[in-house]
Structures are given as structure tokens and as C-alpha cells.
Amino acid sequence: MEQPLAGMRVIEVGGTIAVAAAAKQFSDFGAEVVKVEVASGGEVRRTPPFADDRPHLDTGAYHLSLDTGKRSIALDVATPSGREVLGRLCVGAQLLFLQLPPELTQRVLAVVDAESGPSTVAISPHGLDGPYAGRVENDMSMFAWTTRMYRHSISEDGEPLRYGPNVPTIQVGATAAAVGMGVAWGQAHDGTRRDVDVSGVEALAGNVDTGYIDWVLLGTERRARGRLTENYPIGNYACKDGYVMFAATLGPQFQRLCTAIEHPELVDDPRFNEPIAKSQHWADFMEYLGPWLEVRTRSEVFHEMQQHRVMVAPVLDMSEVTEDPQAKARGSFVQVAQPLVGPVTIHGAPFQMEEAWEARPSPRLGEHNAAILDALGYSRDEQIALFRAGVTG
Amino acid sequence: MTSRALAGVRVIDLAEVWAGPFGACLLGDMGADVIKVESFPRRSLTRPLQPDARVADGPGPVYERVDSQIQGNRNKRHMAMDFRSEGGAEALRRLLASADVLIEGFAAGAIDRAGFGWETVHALAPRLSMISMPAWGVRGPYSGYVALGSGIDASVGHVSVRGAPGEPAEDVPGGFHTDATSPIEVVFAALAALRRRERTGEGSFVDLSQAEGFAWALVGSLGEWQLAGRVPQPLGNRDPHVVPHGCYRAAVPGHWVTIAAETDAQWAGLAGALGHAEWAEDGHPWASIAGRLGAREEIDAELAAYAAARDHVEAADELQAAGVIAAPVAAPSTMLPSPQLQTRGWFTPVDQPYFGTRLFPGFLWQMEPDGPEYERRSGLIGEHNAEVLTELGYGADEIRALEAAHAIGDHYDAETDALLGT
Numbered sequence: 001m002e003q004p005l006a007g008m009r010v011i012e013v014g015g016t017i018a019v020a021a022a023a024k025q026f027s028d029f030g031a032e033v034v035k036v037e038v039a040s041g042g043e044v045r046r047t048p049p050f051a052d053d054r055p056h057l058d059t060g061a062y063h064l065s066l067d068t069g070k071r072s073i074a075l076d077v078a079t080p081s082g083r084e085v086l087g088r089l090c091v092g093a094q095l096l097f098l099q100l101p102p103e104l105t106q107r108v109l110a111v112v113d114a115e116s117g118p119s120t121v122a123i124s125p126h127g128l129d130g131p132y133a134g135r136v137e138n139d140m141s142m143f144a145w146t147t148r149m150y151r152h153s154i155s156e157d158g159e160p161l162r163y164g165p166n167v168p169t170i171q172v173g174a175t176a177a178a179v180g181m182g183v184a185w186g187q188a189h190d191g192t193r194r195d196v197d198v199s200g201v202e203a204l205a206g207n208v209d210t211g212y213i214d215w216v217l218l219g220t221e222r223r224a225r226g227r228l229t230e231n232y233p234i235g236n237y238a239c240k241d242g243y244v245m246f247a248a249t250l251g252p253q254f255q256r257l258c259t260a261i262e263h264p265e266l267v268d269d270p271r272f273n274e275p276i277a278k279s280q281h282w283a284d285f286m287e288y289l290g291p292w293l294e295v296r297t298r299s300e301v302f303h304e305m306q307q308h309r310v311m312v313a314p315v316l317d318m319s320e321v322t323e324d325p326q327a328k329a330r331g332s333f334v335q336v337a338q339p340l341v342g343p344v345t346i347h348g349a350p351f352q353m354e355e356a357w358e359a360r361p362s363p364r365l366g367e368h369n370a371a372i373l374d375a376l377g378y379s380r381d382e383q384i385a386l387f388r389a390g391v392t393g
Numbered sequence: 394m395t396s397r398a399l400a401g402v403r404v405i406d407l408a409e410v411w412a413g414p415f416g417a418c419l420l421g422d423m424g425a426d427v428i429k430v431e432s433f434p435r436r437s438l439t440r441p442l443q444p445d446a447r448v449a450d451g452p453g454p455v456y457e458r459v460d461s462q463i464q465g466n467r468n469k470r471h472m473a474m475d476f477r478s479e480g481g482a483e484a485l486r487r488l489l490a491s492a493d494v495l496i497e498g499f500a501a502g503a504i505d506r507a508g509f510g511w512e513t514v515h516a517l518a519p520r521l522s523m524i525s526m527p528a529w530g531v532r533g534p535y536s537g538y539v540a541l542g543s544g545i546d547a548s549v550g551h552v553s554v555r556g557a558p559g560e561p562a563e564d565v566p567g568g569f570h571t572d573a574t575s576p577i578e579v580v581f582a583a584l585a586a587l588r589r590r591e592r593t594g595e596g597s598f599v600d601l602s603q604a605e606g607f608a609w610a611l612v613g614s615l616g617e618w619q620l621a622g623r624v625p626q627p628l629g630n631r632d633p634h635v636v637p638h639g640c641y642r643a644a645v646p647g648h649w650v651t652i653a654a655e656t657d658a659q660w661a662g663l664a665g666a667l668g669h670a671e672w673a674e675d676g677h678p679w680a681s682i683a684g685r686l687g688a689r690e691e692i693d694a695e696l697a698a699y700a701a702a703r704d705h706v707e708a709a710d711e712l713q714a715a716g717v718i719a720a721p722v723a724a725p726s727t728m729l730p731s732p733q734l735q736t737r738g739w740f741t742p743v744d745q746p747y748f749g750t751r752l753f754p755g756f757l758w759q760m761e762p763d764g765p766e767y768e769r770r771s772g773l774i775g776e777h778n779a780e781v782l783t784e785l786g787y788g789a790d791e792i793r794a795l796e797a798a799h800a801i802g803d804h805y806d807a808e809t810d811a812l813l814g815t
Contacts, residue, residue, distance in 0.1 A: 004589035004597075021610075029585055048634060049616045049623075061616020065609070127759065132733035135713050136659070140630060140638065141720035144651040145731075149640075150724045154557060154564045159640050160649050160722045162630050163570065164554045170610035171574055178580035179758045182423040185584055186398030194398060197759040202739055205728065205754060207573040208415035212754045213464040215725030217449050223647075226564030235543075235567050236552065243562050245547035247540070306538045313544030315562075317553040318618040318625050321608070324548065329533040332605050345619050347609035351582045351601040352530065356589070 001355040003030025008184070010034070011089055011118070012070075013077060013108060014099035015042015017139075017166055018123045018200070020066040021173025022097045022180060027069040028349070028357050034089060034372060035067060039074040039393025041365055047166070051341045058340050058364050062166070065346045066173075067362035068336065073373075074366035074393035077108055081391045087111035088376045090118055094184045097176060099123040102133050109195070119183040119194045121176045127199035137200075143168040146204035147211035155226045171207075172200040174350075229282035231275070233257070236315060239293040243315040244301045253311055260308040261292040334359055366393055395468055395768040396760055399425040402587065405488055406430065406469065408498030409437045411572040412542070412603060413526055414465045416579025417496055421468030422756060422765040428488065428781055429466060431774060433473035433802040434809040437462075440774065442810070453747035456774065456805055463745060463771040464754075465576075471772030472781055473802050477507060480800035485509070487785045490518045493596075494583045501527040501536040511598045522586035522596035524579060530602030542603075543567030549608040550615070557629030565627070571603045578606035636685040637663070637692050640722065641700035648705040648727070652696055653718040660685065662715035667699055743770050775803030 008031035012023035015037040027033040037045075041057040044066055051059040073089075076082040077100070090096060090111065096118045098108055105122055112120060122128055125137035126145075140162050143149050148168075149160045162168075176198045183194040205212060214220050228234050233246040248257045258266040266272050266288060271281040278285075293301060298314035305312045316324060322333045322345060334348045336359050349357035369392055373383050386392045402425040406417035414429065421427040431437055440456035441448065449458045456462070472488075474481040489495060495514065497504050504510055504525065511523055525531050528540035529548070546552055546568045556565040578601060586597040617625040630651065632638040638653040654660040657680070661673035671677055678684040685692060700708055705721040712719035721727055728734060729752070739755035756765040778801045782792050795801045799812055 002589075002592065004585040008588075025581055047613070049613065049621045051620045053621050059620075061620055062612055064620075065612045065616070121758075126733050127737055130733045130736040132713075132731075136716065136718055137720060138653055138655065138718050140632075140640075140653060141651045141718050144640075144720040144722045145728070147723055147725055147728060149651075149722050150727075152555070152566060152568070154560045154566075157647070159557070159629065159642075161555065161557060161640075162628075163568070164551050164611055165613040165628075165632070167551070167570070167610045170612065171577070174574065174577045174581075174610070175757050178419065178577045178584075179423070179760070181581055181584040182396075182398045182420075183760070185402075185587065186396075186400075186423070190397065190400065192398075192762070194396075194763070195761045197761075198757070199737070199759075202734075202737075202755060202759075203757045204573075206739075206757045208411045208418075208465040208576060209569055209573045210464070210754050212725045212728060213460050215729075216751045216753060217458075217460040217463065217748060218447070221724045221726060224566035226566065236547075236563050236565055238563070243547075243552075245544050245552060245567060247543050247567065306535075309539050311539050311541055311544055313540050313547045315547040315552045316550050318550045318611075318614050321548075321550045321615070326529050326533045326535040326548075326604075330530055330602065330605070332602070332608065341620075345615075347612070347615065348605065350578045350606045350609055351524075351599050352532075352605070353582065353585065353589075353597050353599050356585065356597075 003358070004353070004356050005029040005031040008032070009093040010095045010097070011036060011086070011093050012097045013086065015044055016099040016123070017044050017047060017062055017066065017169050018173035018176065019097050019099040020044040020062070021170045022121065022123065022176040023070065024066045024068060025174065025177040025350070026095070028359055030356070033070040035070040035072045035363065036075050036077060036086060036089070037072060037365065038076060039366065039390070045365065064336070064338055064341065064344050064362050068346070069358070069360035070363055071368040071372065072363035072366055073369050076391050078104055079391050081386060081389065083108065083111050085373070085376065085386070089372070093118040094187070095180050096120045097123065097180065102128065115193070117193060119187050119196070121180045121183070121196040121198060123172060123176050123198045123200065125200045127202065128197045139166050139169045142200045143204070145201040148204065148209065151211050151222055151224050153224045156223050168204055169200070172198065172203050175203040230279040232282055232285065233289060237289070237293055239296055239298055239301050241297045244293070244298050245313050245315055247311040256308040256310045257305070260305050260310050261288060263288050336361055338362060339364070395422055395424055395766040396763040397424040398763070399423040402426070402494070403428070403492040404494045404496065404583065405492045406496050408496050408526070410439055410498070411461065411465055412575035413496050413498035413579065415572070416576035417469060418465050418467055419576055419580050419757065420583060427469040429469045429471050429772065430476070430485065430488070431471065431473040433475050433775065434799060434805065434812040436805055440805065449748065451747055454804065458747050466771040467767055468769050469772060470769070470777035470781055471775065472778050473775035474778070475800050476509070478798065478800040480795045480798050482508060484782060484785070484795065484800070486517055488781070489514060489521055491785065492518070492521055493587060495521055495523045496526070496579060496583070497523070498526050500539050501525070501531045515596065515598070518596070520590060520594070520596050522583065522590065522599065524582050524599040524601050526575060526579065526601040526603055528602070529604050531600040542569030542571040545571045545604045545607065549604050550611055554614045554625050554627055556627035558627060560627070571607045574607040574610065575601070575603045634686070636689045637696055639693055639696065641697050643700050643705035643708060644703055645705055648724070649722040650700050650705040650708045651720050651722060652700070652712060655718065657682065659717050663712065663717045666712055666715040666717065667695065741767055743767050745770050746773060774805065775801060778803060
């Protein structure tokens with residue numbers, strides 16, 4: 001079966017992690033993606049880690065994971081000549097993703113034909129207009145604006161913490177991909193070309209886990225508080241070979257948990273059977289739960305508890321996630337033969353649909369310069385002239 | 394009116410809590426006709442019986458005053474039905490036959506037991522696509538296992554890299570991040586399925602593991618192990634290759650500011666803002682990246698002292714003016730006055746029943762010519778039962794009969810709760 005996005009053409013410009021993540025979704029589901037990048041290589045190629053800790057534009061983890069299956073042209077869109085090439089690339093394309101400094105964004109958007117050009121999705125930390133439009137942010141500082149960092153700390157008065165590196169940034173890219181699909185669908189059906197402005201801060205702060213809604217409706221500004229002992233068990237608990245993550249505080253969950261640890265009588269125990277008493281007897285409860293956990297591995301806790309439909313999961317590290325039986329059975333990770341590095345294990349499809357997704361090798365910087373310029377009708381002399389002037393690389 | 398990009402697409406939202414419903418909501422923001430089918434008489438998890446931490450004070454039913462219900466259910470029509478009853482099942486069948494996408498978030502297998510598994514649905518409505526989104530997916534040995542976002546966060550490795558060096562793992566808070574990432578994948582999956590249908594004429598089944606839908610954002614952490622052979626550990630706010638890169642306590646109690654300088658130019662701006670332009674001059678040990686990497690503690694101490702004397706928002710403004718990466722760690726009360734969000738009109742006044750008009754969080758994107766709008770505020774339970782059933786061809790008498798049989802409902806009370814026991 002053909003991949004769902006076969007026949008679709010998508011252009012990405014800017015070389016950032018967010019823009020690469022957005023276009024990756026299209027590439028892996030079958031679209032033809034052209035990656036327009038500066039000859040010096042953008043953020044997605046320069047961000048560590050690298051194979052064997054040797055920095056190289058073609059061997060970084062972000063590039064190897066997020067540029068899969070794309071074609072690469074090294075092209076300087078800060079020049080009129082570069083933008084002329086980009087304009088030709090856009091003819092017949094369905095989507096243009098870009099993340100560039102504000103003034104360059106406007107120039108690049110101007111090459112898109114207002115009637116027949118692709119719909120566009122511009123990504124930036126704060127949006128294309130407003131007093132912060134020119135601010136420079138990174139994964140941490142953008143995240144800081146979204147109310148989520150405020151709620152992510154070890155203790156109520158503790159330092160607010162990042163998520164995993166670039167987790168928020170990739171969420172911004174995924175958001176851009178989702179709305180990109182929407183406007184591409186719209187344009188195909190109503191002929192309307194749409195221009196989308198994705199502010200990273202808005203994309204994260206507007207999502208369903210925003211802390212802002214509590215403030216609007218309840219007037220509260222919650223912070224994280226580390227180990228919770230008022231209602232339990234929730235959060236990380238130690239067992240024989242590491243930690244498990246519980247979310248088993250609510251009535252039926254707590255009941256099933258007590259059954260799972262073979263103490264069903266605790267459900268009716270006056271220390272635990274109503275919220276105020278329960279909040280005062282965490283240590284008592286641990287006399288039952290602690291020893292049960294102590295003699296069981298994460299895997300044993302997980303499977304035994306899930307037989308009782310208790311919400312608990314193993315805390316796995318990055319050397320373990322690929323060995324997880326569920327991940328193996330589903331093919332949650334795939335190996336891609338990357339020309340310069342060899343076989344590299346990366347995350348698989350974000351959702352599974354029959355014969356829909358495939359990760360192909362990531363391109364070397366500028367690997368497809370000649371093929372792309374040939375197809376756009378540039379003569380050999382024109383290609384030499386562009387190269388000589390540093391417009392291509 | 395909200396965007397019309399997805400005009401003509403009908404989505405049925407059978408999911409509960411956040412991840413599925415918010416995915417449907419985002420499709421509604423782009424103009425899809427989203428019909429949320431809530432559980433009745435069993436209350437969904439975001440429609441509690443008793444006031445709790447998520448319920449606002451005030452008049453009206455408790456289950457209409459829940460923050461987690463209201464966030465994520467705009468731009469939909471709201472039905473409530475018991476599709477395990479004969480009348481409810483028939484209504485759902487007719488609804489599905491009229492729709493393009495079904496989103497369901499039960500544990501794997503539950504929807505099959507309720508009589509609406511993929512084979513059944515596909516036979517009934519061949520053009521309909523179905524997205525099932527259990528924690529770890531439909532297929533595989535964990536099929537039927539249950540989790541909230543925090544369990545998924547643990548199993549994909551994110552918990553192992555959150556937190557800070559030297560802090561106890563027990564105190565790393567649970568994270569419900571997949572509630573934010575899964576909705577985005579729901580949108581992409583729904584539209585990928587629709588696009589495939591353009592050629593095949595048939596709907597697709599999407600097995601959306603919320604674990605897989607999020608895990609691919611852990612590129613850097615997985616790469617540490619796969620490419621460099623290191624098991625990544627929690628780093629707090631540090632970046633091993635950038636100094637400074639941190640979060641510093643501000644003068645305002647409980648507030649913090651993040652500061653980073655990734656390049657020499659940003660460092661020069663920072664040094665100037667701190668009144669020490671010489672820190673960025675040739676010859677000074679901190680003027681070079683290698684020099685700064687070796688002086689993390691001393692530089693952090695300088696920034697801690699700087700932040701401790703300033704308001705978190707003003708410090709970020711001052712540093713940004715010097716070209717430095719800096720942002721306050723925004724609490725909701727910090728965001729609200731943000732000149733950026735105010736200028737962009739991000740906060741949106743919404744008249745929500747029992748709350749009156751409040752400034753709600755805005756949309757995930759802005760769009761020309763037809764941007765997202767609150768065309769419909771979050772619906773009340775069963776608010777559009779009659780409207781949708783009428784569209785499906787039900788007569789007034791038939792709708793009354795469904796109500797009388799408790800196959801549909803528009804409120805919860807002691808009487809409807811009592812139906813659960815029967």
C-alpha cells in the first residue's frame with residue numbers, strides 16, 4: 001500500500017530542531033521533503049550527542065533521527081539568489097515550514113505565490129509579531145515561559161527544572177506538523193492558502209496541561225512538591241532493582257492496590273478509608289507496601305499489579321527502553337543504516353497505521369544540491385555561479 | 394467562527410480526560426464538526442461527584458465546574474449516552490455512519506467488548522477511520538494495561554532524565570506530558586488517515602500508543618546511549634556544553650529566571666549587562682567557550698548574585714535587551730501581564746456557564762486568513778443531544794423515548810447515579 005502522504009511535497013527552511021521535527025513527520029509518512037539549510041549546518045546538525053563524541057554535521061543524534069528520508073540542499077536564503085531558488089522549489093509544493101530570524105522570515109514568506117503557493121507554517125519562540133518577536137530563546141528559556149517549568153521541581157521551593165533536553169522544542173515541531181496537515185488538507189479542499197504562525201510559548205502554554213487554566217478557573221498556582229504523602233501511592237517508589245511510578249491514589253485504584261499486595265483489609269482500615277485519616281498514615285501504609293516492593297523487580301511489580309489493573313509502570317533508563325518487551329513486540333524502535341555511521345537505533349512511528357511509516361537514512365549536508373537544481377531547471381553554468389558566490393554549498 | 398480548514402470533516406470523540414479529547418478539540422479549532430460522546434449514566438473521570446481540588450466554588454452542578462473538563466473541550470458539540478444500552482448503541486451506530494474519524498481512549502480491548510471494535514465499526518462505516526489510543530498501544534504484551542501520563546513518562550525513559558543531580562529519585566514529580574503530546578499525534582493521525590482515504594476510499598485503523606507518540610521527542614537522551622554509550626542522567630538545568638546555562642532564584646520570593654549564553658556574542662552581552670565587559674575581552678579566562686566550561690561554578694555564582702537582586706521579569710528583560718537568552722520562569726500570574734501575549738491577543742475572553750467571562754488560555758497557533766476562535770465554549774453534559782439526534786433523523790418522540798430509557802441524558806444526579814447499580 002502507498003504511504004498516506006505519498007505525492008505530497010514539503011519544504012523546510014531554517015535547520016532548527018523544531019522545523020526538522022515538523023518536517024520529519026511528513027517525510028516518514030511518505031511525503032517528499034526538501035531540507036533547505038545553510039552550508040555551515042543548522043541547530044539540528046550541531047546539537048550533541050554525536051557518534052563517538054566526535055562533532056560532525058552528518059553524525060549527530062538529532063540529525064540522524066529528525067532528518068530521516070529528507071533531501072538536502074545547502075542554500076543561503078538570506079540572499080536574493082537563494083530566495084529565487086527557494087521560490088522555484090515552492091512551486092507545486094503543499095507546505096513550507098520555516099524557522100528563521102524575524103526579518104528573514106518575512107522575506108522568505110514573500111517568495112511564496114499568494115495564490116498558488118504552498119500554505120506556510122512559521123515557527124518561532126514568541127510568534128512573528130509583538131514586542132518579543134526578536135528575542136533569542138533556547139529550549140530551556142522558551143519552556144520557562146509556558147508555566148510548565150514552574151510546576152516541575154523537586155520541592156515546592158526548589159529550583160524549577162527543564163524536561164529532557166529539547167523535549168519541549170520537539171513538541172513545538174510536532175504541533176507545527178499537526179497544524180500543517182490541517183492547512184494542507186484545507187488548501188486541497190477549499191483552495192485557500194493559509195499562513196500559520198506557531199509561537200513555541202503559545203503552542204506549549206495553550207496545550208491541555210497548561211497551568212494557566214487552574215489560575216483562571218480556580219485561582220491556584222500549583223507547584224510540584226516531590227514525594228506526596230497526603231494521598232498515595234503516586235510518584236516514584238523504590239523496589240528491588242530500581243523504581244516504579246505509581247498513580248494509584250483514587251478509590252478503585254487504591255482498592256485494587258491493596259488487593260494486589262494481599263492486604264484487602266486495608267481498604268476498610270480506619271487509617272486509610274477516608275481522605276483525612278489516610279493523609280496522616282503514609283508511614284503506616286509503607287509498612288505494607290514497602291516490603292512487598294522490596295522483594296520484587298520493576299517488571300514483577302508492573303505485571304503483578306497490572307493483573308489487578310493498578311496504574312503502575314517501570315521507570316526505565318535509556319539503555320533499557322529498547323529492550324522493553326512491549327517496545328520489541330511493537331517495533332517501537334527501528335534501525336536505520338546511516339551511510340557515515342552505520343546502523344543506528346532510533347524511535348519508530350509516532351502511531352501505527354498499516355504500511356504507513358518508514359524511516360530512511362538522513363541526507364548529508366547538501367547531498368542533493370545537483371539533483372534538486374537540475375530538476376528546477378538550473379543550467380550547469382548557473383549552478384557553478386551559485387556555488388562560486390556561496391549561495392549553495 | 395473558527396477556521397474552516399477542516400470544514401466537512403466529522404469527528405466523534407469517545408475519549409475521556411485530556412489526551413484524546415484535546416486532540417479532538419484541536420481538530421475542532423480547525424473547523425471539523427466534533428461531536429463528543431460522553432459516558433452516561435456513568436460519569437467520566439473529569440465529571441466528579443463531589444467537590445475536589447479541581448472544582449471551582451460557585452453555583453451550578455459540581456461536574457460543570459471542573460477545570461480539567463473545561464480545558465480541552467471547546468469547539469465541540471456535546472452528547473451524553475449509554476452506548477451499552479440498545480437505544481444508545483443504535484444512536485452511536487448512526488453517528489459513526491455519518492462520521493469520518495472516531496477517537497477512543499479506553500484501555501486496549503474495552504471498545505471491542507462494548508461492541509465497537511474496529512472490525513465491527515469498519516463493516517458499519519467503511520469510510521470511517523478509528524484511532525485507538527491506549528497508554529502502550531493496542532497490540533503487544535501490555536495490551537489492556539492501564540496508566541496515566543506519569544506511567545508512560547516512566548516507561549519511555551523521560552523520568553530517568555528529569556530531576557537534578559544528587560536529588561532523590563523519589564522526589565522527581567510525576568509528569569503528565571503525554572496528555573500534551575498525544576493530542577498532537579491524534580491530529581496528524583486523523584489527517585493522515587483521511588488523506589489515505591482519498592485514494593483507497595476506505596478508513597484506516599490507527600494504533601496510537603501514547604508511549605510511542607511521545608518517545609520520539611527523547612532523541613537526545615536516546616542518542617547519548619545509542620551513539621556515545623552513556624546512560625543519560627538527570628542534569629537539572631545544566632547543559633554539559635554551555636556555560637552559563639541555568640535557573641537562578643530572583644529577588645521576588647518563589648520566582649526564578651533562566652539564563653544562558655551559547656555563543657561568545659551572547660556571553661559578551663551578558664558580561665556587559667552585569668557591568669563586567671572585561672569578562673568577554675581577549676585574555677580574560679571567561680572570554681572563551683573552553684574557559685567558561687571550566688568555570689561553571691564561579692560564573693553560576695555571579696549570575697545567582699545578579700538574579701537575587703532583581704525581579705525575575707525585569708532581569709530577563711534587561712538581559713534580552715543585551716542579546717542574552719533569558720526568561721522568567723512564568724507562573725500564570727507572570728504570564729498574564731506578558732506584553733507579548735497581550736499584544737498578540739492570546740488570552741481569550743470566554744463566557745463559560747457558572748464561571749462568567751474569564752480570560753482563557755489562547756490557541757496553539759495563529760493563522761491567516763481564518764484563525765482559530767472559541768466558536769463554541771466547552772459544552773455542558775448532553776447539551777447537544779437533541780440537536781445531533783435530529784440531524785441523524787430522529788424525531789422528537791424518539792428522542793424523548795431515548796431519554797426515558799436513560800439511553801441519553803443531560804444531567805447527573807442521585808437518580809442517574811442509581812441507574813449504575815441496576
